[in-house]
Amino acid sequence: xxxxxxxxxxxxxxxxxxxxxxxxxxxxxxxxxxxxxxxxxxxxxxxxxxxxxxxxxxxxxxxxxxxxxxxxxxxxxxxxxx
Amino acid sequence: xxxxxxxxxxxxxxxxxxxxxxxxxxxxxxxxxxxxxxxxxxxxxxxxxxxxxxxxxxxxxxxxxxxxxxxxxxxxxxxxxxxxxxxxxxxxxxxxxxxxxxxxxxxxxxxxxxxxxxxxxxxxxxxxxxxxxxxxxxxxxxxxxxxxxxxxxxxxxxxxxxxxxxxxxxxxxxxxxxxxxxxxxxxxxxxxxxxxxxxxxxxxxxxxxxxxxxxxxxxxxxxxxxxxxxxxxxxxxxxxxxxxxxxxxxxxxxxxxxxxxxxxxxxxxxxxxxxxxxxxxxxxxxxxxxxxxxxxxxxxxxxxxxx
Numbered sequence: 001x002x003x004x005x006x007x008x009x010x011x012x013x014x015x016x017x018x019x020x021x022x023x024x025x026x027x028x029x030x031x032x033x034x035x036x037x038x039x040x041x042x043x044x045x046x047x048x049x050x051x052x053x054x055x056x057x058x059x060x061x062x063x064x065x066x067x068x069x070x071x072x073x074x075x076x077x078x079x080x081x082x
Numbered sequence: 083x084x085x086x087x088x089x090x091x092x093x094x095x096x097x098x099x100x101x102x103x104x105x106x107x108x109x110x111x112x113x114x115x116x117x118x119x120x121x122x123x124x125x126x127x128x129x130x131x132x133x134x135x136x137x138x139x140x141x142x143x144x145x146x147x148x149x150x151x152x153x154x155x156x157x158x159x160x161x162x163x164x165x166x167x168x169x170x171x172x173x174x175x176x177x178x179x180x181x182x183x184x185x186x187x188x189x190x191x192x193x194x195x196x197x198x199x200x201x202x203x204x205x206x207x208x209x210x211x212x213x214x215x216x217x218x219x220x221x222x223x224x225x226x227x228x229x230x231x232x233x234x235x236x237x238x239x240x241x242x243x244x245x246x247x248x249x250x251x252x253x254x255x256x257x258x259x260x261x262x263x264x265x266x267x268x269x270x271x272x273x274x275x276x277x278x279x280x281x282x283x284x285x286x287x288x289x290x291x292x293x294x295x296x297x298x299x300x301x302x303x304x305x306x307x308x309x310x311x312x313x314x315x316x317x318x319x320x321x322x323x324x325x326x327x328x329x330x331x332x333x334x335x336x337x338x339x340x341x342x343x344x345x346x347x348x349x350x351x352x353x354x355x356x357x358x359x360x361x362x363x364x365x366x367x368x369x370x371x372x373x374x375x376x377x378x379x380x381x382x383x384x385x386x387x388x389x
Contacts, residue, residue, distance in 0.1 A: 002262050003269040051284045 019059045186231035188221040196226050204336045234301020241304045248387040289344045306333045314388030322388045330377035337373045
């Protein structure tokens with residue numbers, strides 16, 4: 001399995017796209033992973049599920065706009081160079 | 083740093099006057115060079131070169147001062163270079179702190195030899211604690227358990243060269259293959275560090291393992307890889323598997339003992355009787371999973387080199 005750095009970038013873009021596509025109220029709340037279900041437990045250990053939900057929410061918030069740019073660049077590169 | 087400076091001056095000199103001034107200037111270089119090497123910055127070195135050139139003799143001093151344009155141009159060029167250097171440093175220090183990186187390269191020969199011994203034969207090493215000095219970890223020069231980035235970097239480069247040699251022995255070499263091998267190995271390091279960071283974040287392990295520490299611990303497997311490939315090349319397929327088994331066991335032991343100190347004891351400080359029975363198991367799983375991943379990746383990255 002030979003990787004180039006470009007295939008790593010493509011894999012990373014695909015993964016981040018997948019996380020960004022998860023809709024808050026249509027999907028995550030339905031399966032109990034919404035932001036309103038992550039509060040509580042002011043103890044010291046938040047737990048894996050809460051950490052994961054926080055991670056998903058922060059990735060979606062932070063990467064919304066840069067993903068537009070990165071996806072456009074990727075599409076143009078794929079159209080030009082195959 | 084010296085070269086463009088003196089090259090510029092030399093070309094200016096050849097444009098106008100005869101050879102003897104050139105030899106004076108080149109002598110200046112060799113005598114000023116030790117003094118310049120002691121300085122770490124551009125400007126003091128430049129000034130020292132200038133003053134020692136002045137002291138060297140009449141022709142040198144005259145050629146400096148009779149051409150204010152060249153003088154001004156050289157000053158401008160050196161100030162531009164300084165600005166460029168400052169800008170690059172500022173940009174780089176936005177992404178990673180250079181001081182933290184310097185800590186990882188503060189090694190010496192004794193440390194490297196001892197660390198290589200421990201990597202290949204960790205079973206007799208007694209004390210695995212990383213020693214601290216007033217809350218800052220000791221540099222690798224003073225503490226043999228501290229992770230460093232010198233060995234992983236050198237081992238990575240040596241592995242790439244060795245892979246090229248092994249492919250050449252099998253008559254499958256071409257320069258593109260070398261780049262492909264290098265980027266494959268680099269991608270696997272990046273994947274492993276990202277997975278480790280993700281799992282440490284998800285399990286809220288409050289350890290002091292920084293990204294560079296994880297890169298260092300991932301890079302130590304290249305020492306095992308080099309040893310395995312060498313044995314495979316020298317002794318054939320049987321030697322390859324024996325060396326693979328040996329370095330896998332040694333590396334697994336090393337990783338488990340090193341990471342156990344960093345990941346697992348932070349449990350005792352913040353458990354506070356919360357009944358976190360799931361947590362120590364998960365942390366143990368992470369440590370063991372990291373250790374088990376090492377032989378797999380060693381086999382994956384070296385089996386195609388030793389047919």
